[in-house]
Amino acid sequence: MKPLLFWIGLHVSLWAHPHFFIDTDVTIEKTHILYRWTFDALNSKLLLFEFDSDKNGVLDHEEASRFLKAHFYPLEANRYNIVLQSGENELLVKPSDVNVTVEKKRIIVAFVTQNALSKPSTLCTIDATLYIAYALRNVQSLYAYEVQKSDVDFCLGVMP
Amino acid sequence: MPYHEFLGIIVAWQKTINDSIVQAFETLEAQPSLDIYATIVLSAFVYGLVHALGPGHGKMVIASYFLVHGSKMRDALKAAFLTSLVHTLSALSVTLVLYLFFEQTIMRHFTLINTYMYKLSGTLIIVIACLLWFEIRKIHREECPDTQPSSLLKIAFSVGIVPCPGVMSIVLLAMILGYYTLGIASAMSMSLGMGITMSLAAIASTRFKQTVARNRYETLFQVLSYAGVGLLLCLGIALVL
Secondary structure, rough: HHHHHHHHHHHHHHHOOOEEEEEEEEOOOOEEEEEEEEEOOHHHHHHHHHHHHOOOOOOOOOHHHHHHHHHOHHHHHHHHHEEEEEOOOOOOOOEEEEOOOOOOOOEEEEEEEEEOOOEEEEEEOOOOOEEEHHHEEEEOOOOOOEEEEEOOOEEEEEEE | HHHHHHHHHHHHHHHHHHHHHHHHHHHHOOOOOHHHHHHHHHHHHHHHHOOOOOOOHHEEEHHEEEEEEEEEEEHHHHHHHHHHHHHHHHHHHHHHHHHOOOHHHEEEEHHHHHHHHHHHEEEEEEHHHHHHHHHHHHHOOOOOOOHHHHHHHHHHHHOOOOOHHHHHHHHHHHHHHHOHHHHHHHHHHHHHHHHHHHHHHHHHHHHHHHHHHOOOOHHHHHHHHHHHHHHHHHHHHHHHH
């Protein structure tokens, strides 16, 4: 197993480096977790060029659907880059109420996962391919928590 | 410093430079001036320096290559700057084609093209590793075989063919806003920055091999050559998989 993990790690870290930078806000409630991903200014501009067909600076329903289909839902293959471990079990991360907005020329994707944390849990956001860097900007939690973060990924230890 | 921490610092710098380039373009749109032009081109140069410090961009391939083949600093510099130039020209061409013909799906194609280019690059690197292996077998009694210009071109092409997404983003931004010349100038400036960073890897490798050659550790010299080929092979296979 170890050689395999080493190979996978080597395989990715040899050339992978982030080109998307996402500032993340996390809100942990009793029954769910709310995520807010704010894309960096450069990529927001480039993505708006592609998806904001009428060039009005916002993404209407049809434009937002196209955007999510191209840049959010494909992340399902990697569990939306979220690892949520509660006690011994890894919880299923299934986004709902997915919403795309544009604020101050930056694209924001907000979504909810229906995960209730009843045991000490670890919530991490990381892109295994390192193409996207997730920086933790703000946490609001009903429970006590500890943060371990870098400019590429982060983990929260939550103690319900 | 742990690798993860180092990567974090580079990512933070890159993000800051990214943001400042976008801001500069916005200022340029509001109030065009030569100063802002210069700021963007200079920022692109720094971006190139920092961007190539992270993983990728062929530093390891070039370093492995110089463990095998030749040990002249001039060749190391040539290979690094040639690779950086091909890396940038590839990005410029791809961005131009995407901008002109695939406007509605441009960002989706960015990732797709990179994936296939990595595989092509990996295949070429494997071919080069095999050719080098035959070469070492043929000339293993000679000291420090000279690097042929054609072989420098081969390595630069194999590694550089993967378009740099960093260059693509900046050039695309410039094109979207209608600053075509500035986009190309920024790309060349980035290329220069990346070339300097990539040169460090190549120079370190040649210096190391020079030390070994000077001290006449012949066995180690040969082991290093084979290790370089092995590394190249592993890198090529990793890219193809």
